[in-house]
Amino acid sequence: MKIAMIIPPFRYGADPSQWITVPPQGYGGIQWVAATLIDGLLETGCEVLLLGAPGSPPRSGLTVSTAIERDEIRTAIDSFGPAVVHDHSNLAALPLDGQWPVVSTHHLNGVPASLENGVYVSAAQRLKAGSETAPVIRLPVNxxxxxxxxxxxxxxxxxxxxxxxxxxxxxxxxxxxxxxxxxxxxxxxxxxxxxxxxxxxxxxxxxxxxxxxxxxxxxxxxxxxxxxxxxxxxxxxxxxxxxxxxxxxxxxxxxxxxxxxxxxxxxxxxxxxxxxxxxxxxxxxxxxxxxxxxxxxxxxxxxxxxxxxWGHLKIAQEYLTVYERAARGERWT
Missing domain, CATH: 3.40.50.2000 (Glycogen Phosphorylase B;)
Known part of the structure; x- marks a missing residue:
């Protein structure tokens, strides 16, 4: 399966030319989650396009995009042709044109920008978001x-x-x-x-x-x-x-x-x-x-x-099940 993964783009330090990478140079919870999930997805044979973290080390099966702005991200995703887009940015960096099936992992407190096709990392977080049936998938570790x-x-x-x-x-x-x-x-x-x-x-x-x-x-x-x-x-x-x-x-x-x-x-x-x-x-x-x-x-x-x-292969398989649901056109909140 081909997955486009969007990370919220954050500057690293005082150098405006550097971004927090995947894995991060220092502090970066979402970036660590993405790095470990990508480990599992690549080991299962997936191809991954990473957006929002320019400068991240590429590896076999992983393409690192330099795209940061929404229009650039849209173009990069179109060129890649994913089966599903996995958004980790709470829609902040996701082009909102409904062109691809989307799965959104919520990493924050409260209600996300959209409840549609959300994934939560704990039952407590899902409860605060106001969802009762969306998947709960734990944070992976490698x-x-x-x-x-x-x-x-x-x-x-x-x-x-x-x-x-x-x-x-x-x-x-x-x-x-x-x-x-x-x-x-x-x-x-x-x-x-x-x-x-x-x-x-x-x-x-x-x-x-x-x-x-x-x-x-x-x-x-x-x-x-x-x-x-x-x-x-x-x-x-x-x-x-x-x-x-x-x-x-x-x-x-x-x-x-x-x-x-x-x-x-x-x-x-x-x-x-x-x-x-x-x-x-x-x-x-x-x-x-x-x-x-x-x-x-x-x-x-x-x-x-x-x-x-929380092993990375176990969590990757859980996400693949959710990706397949989204790719089939399923919707949940």
Whole structure:
């Protein structure tokens, strides 16, 4: 099957000539999802046209387009002649002329621009979108893109946007209670928030900044646990934040790193097999931190759970089923 895949085009850093690639140079959840899904689709014999991420490394079966504007994207898709278009941009980059069957994966909170032929990455996300019957397909993980490490180092890890809705501050609180250092890796676009965390926990938090490549996989693989303590408040997007998919959960598990999470959004759906969920009400203390650490599964247990549930080939097959439905002219909301 031929699939045209559209990624929201975002600039990388201060250089106007560079775009966030697939896989991303650093922070980029959607780009990691696309890279891993493409892995699975190529292994099943599909051809993929990637749009919205110029500069991404091409490989056999994958064509990387330089198209960014809607008219350019339309021309590139016409030339490729796909069976289906898979949109990851919430229609932001998709030419809206109804010329091709479209499947849209929603990566955000709330109601998408269109409910038609939507795919959601968790039941919690689908509920917030107002859909009851659309497919739920989890975020994929490719163990070959991860580094499995059985023996862990004595640090905890927060990886993601350093923001209130992602729970970076709560991660610092937990690490302090657990008497373990916390490495914080990710962009800090709200400097006051970062400054408060560093001021309150100067001997706990080691802020590394945005990371990518081998350093990123090493950080994940060697952490004793990764903290995904998403909060309902503090979202810069407005409204209550419900974690939609949590890419880092599957990546950490495929590295043998267990997850300690809040019960926000999708996390109660995906974390119990690879880690532990913190109670929502109690204050984080040394006792609650120790109980959470003691309850964590082993590295081999979380790796097996990740591959069984979210392996890239399994997720690619689930998407192929949905692509075939769209290509036959089916419509759902």
């Amino acid at each position: 163990p070959e893109r991860c580094l499995f490490q059985e023996e862990k180092d004595d640090y905890l890890l927060f990886m993601g946007r350093v923001s209130a809705h992602k729970g970076a501050y709560e991660a610092a609180v937990f690490a302090h209670a657990a008497n373990l250092p916390l490495k914080v890796a990710g962009p800090a676009w709200e400097p006051e928030y970062l400054d408060r965390m560093l001021a309150d926990y100067p001997h706990t938090v080691d802020y590394i900044g945005e990371v990518g490549g081998h350093f990123r996989t090493e950080l994940i693989a060697h952490a004793k646990a990764i903290l995904v303590l998403s909060q309902t408040s503090g979202s810069p997007f407005g409204g209550r934040w419900a974690e939609p998919g949590a890419t880092v959960v599957s990546e950490a598990a495929a590295s043998g790193t267990p997850v300690i999470a809040s019960n926000n959004g999708c996390l109660p759906e995906i974390v119990p097999s690879v880690g532990t969920i913190l109670p929502s009400a109690p204050k984080i203390t040394a006792t609650t931190a120790k109980a959470a650490m003691d309850a964590l599964p082993t590295a081999h247990e979380v790796l097996k759970a990740a591959v069984d549930q």
